[in-house]
Amino acid sequence: MCSNSAARVKLSTPATVWNTCSRRSDMIRVYVATGFFHHDMILVCRPQRTTCSAPGSLYCSQITEIKGMRASQFHISTTKETPNDAEIVSHQLMLRAGFIRRLGSGLYSWMPMGLRVLRKVEAIVREEMNRAGALEVLMPAIQPAELWQESGRWEKFGPELLRLHDRHNREYCVGPTHEEVITDIARREIKSYRQLPLNFYQIQTKFRDEVRPRFGVMRSREFIMKDGYSFNLGEASLQESFDQMHVAYCNMFDRMGLEYRAVEADSGSIGGAMSREFHVLADSGEDAVVYSTEGGYAANMEKAAAISQGTRGDANEAMRTVETPGVHTIAELAVQLQVDESRCLKTLLVQGVDTPVVALVLRGDHQLNEVKAEHLPEIASPLTMADADAIKAAANCDAGSIGPVGLSIPIIADADAAKLSDFVCGANENDRHLAGVNWGRDLPEPEVRDLRNVVEGDPSPVGSGTLKIVRGIEVGHIFQLGDTYSQSMGATVLDENGKPQTMMMGCYGVGISRTAAAAIEQNNDDKGIIWPMAIAPFEAVICPINMVKSDAVKAAAEALYAELQAAGIDVLFDDRPLRPGAMFTDMELIGIPHRFVVSDKLLANDEIEYRNRRAPESEVIARADVLARIV
């Protein structure tokens, strides 16, 4: 955090030097409050030149920027009222606390207070990446179209890719991700297996032209991402890099004090490859995270395997047609026929590969998992529901009355749907359903697959425990790309036999700006944000009571400020001439973890009031115990 350099520092007035301390060999440390620099720092100076109490010029051999800031020299802009377009609490609080300002749809400026948080998140991510042996690079945000045409993504990516032309009418895009660029670098730079494995990463602004940006920086169009890419020879090496990143990611989110889960994720079109998403748990999260009460299993909803229990019951009823006028949904059906939704089947028609439509059959109380369905070879990708005409052609009825009986199209049933006996389903005739239906008797045994979303209480796929479902915010994603890009772009190295081998790649992302927002979603109360220490804009704040009138309070607050700074605490000294209530409210909204109050009343007993942002009450402590409260 320290920047060291030699510089000549102008001290505009003697008053700006308000304290000197700690003579250390031939150096003197001088605290300067203002002047040439915008904020406080320690100047380490040659003693013969440190005429600190007089205005003038001071030669400093070394300038060590120290943490801390005076509120009067910072920019604090809080509001009482919530902007009406902010929906979720992190967005509201970030605006109210003056962390971010909106420029346009999905575009945000980071104000000084917010940028402090962003930089701290970034620093932790950078440190953990470095510690894991990754090497930082910085690639252009603008990328030539040729690279994307080479990988095939220029056509595939769609409107989310912001494309533009330069003055020569050459095509470019604003990078939503950097696989192409990094692969291009790798194929030029990496020639020998001896150079592997290598892991490059960058922390950089990305742009994705989201259809509907929302929730402030949680889902913005321009955002800051850490994206890393490993290059490996062989799958074992890739797995090793992947595992290292898994550890690094756990370290990052642990250090940030976030409650998160690493979950198995669907890896999309790259079949079988390993993929882990890191979710910060919060009720407002856009994703469903599934985890097992025992055995450590965790997956996202798309991926979580549904385990079917029990066996099919005997067929006791005869199949019969029932009149169900006006019934279009499972819920209406269950009410009208007085049966449980779990005794009903719902049949969905989707576009197939070999046939125009395929029927997917689920239990009435279960939801189709579109990702699982999409992966089935019989089903067209992307998953497309059949339109009204196609339904009419295949089932001779409207969408609310389809059933598997008598259909001459492929039928795929979810495992739980296949275990029903004496069930209710659509009759392929409007306003009619069938009851007492049984597989194998009234219609052929179906193809059985896992088609559904898991539900709370399902048995865990790992054998012990049951599944729970919570909401999560995806802040990180690591996955094994394999040779997808290195193959299409020809990134090879020579192996020990002198033969070219296509490199294996891994891809590792962290949403930096989203992580900051996610931390707020997880840590707030009715007063504002409660920052985890590691990413708080300031670690502590000093609130002097009525400092304008009391020299004693001013002196004590200044001394405390110096002491905390000297201890390396990132402290905010709220020296604004505010009434206590306004000051407290601001600091609680901003969410600074530790608060120290200095007042005449307390000073009389050599005491300080301390309050942890999470604590229900403040407490009075001895002046000497201040540091112990923070570290």
Added chain:
RNA sequence: CGGGGUAUAGCGCAGCCUGGUAGCGCAUCUGCUUUGGGAGCAGAGGGUCGUAGGUUCGAAUCCUGCUACCCCGACCA
């Protein structure tokens, strides 16, 4: 892309229906008082009412086009 909504001072809103000198709260500035939970009083500044056109003696208000933004859905991850 479909549906709904909004656009008036930095922020939050009223005024529009029923056309007639643009208002309130917060914030800002000045002064005095106040100082342990978003202070009080007095005063001040700040808006070509999103934009272009139309109707009218007269438009924030009625009509039309456009633009921007928000919400729901679809899409994406």
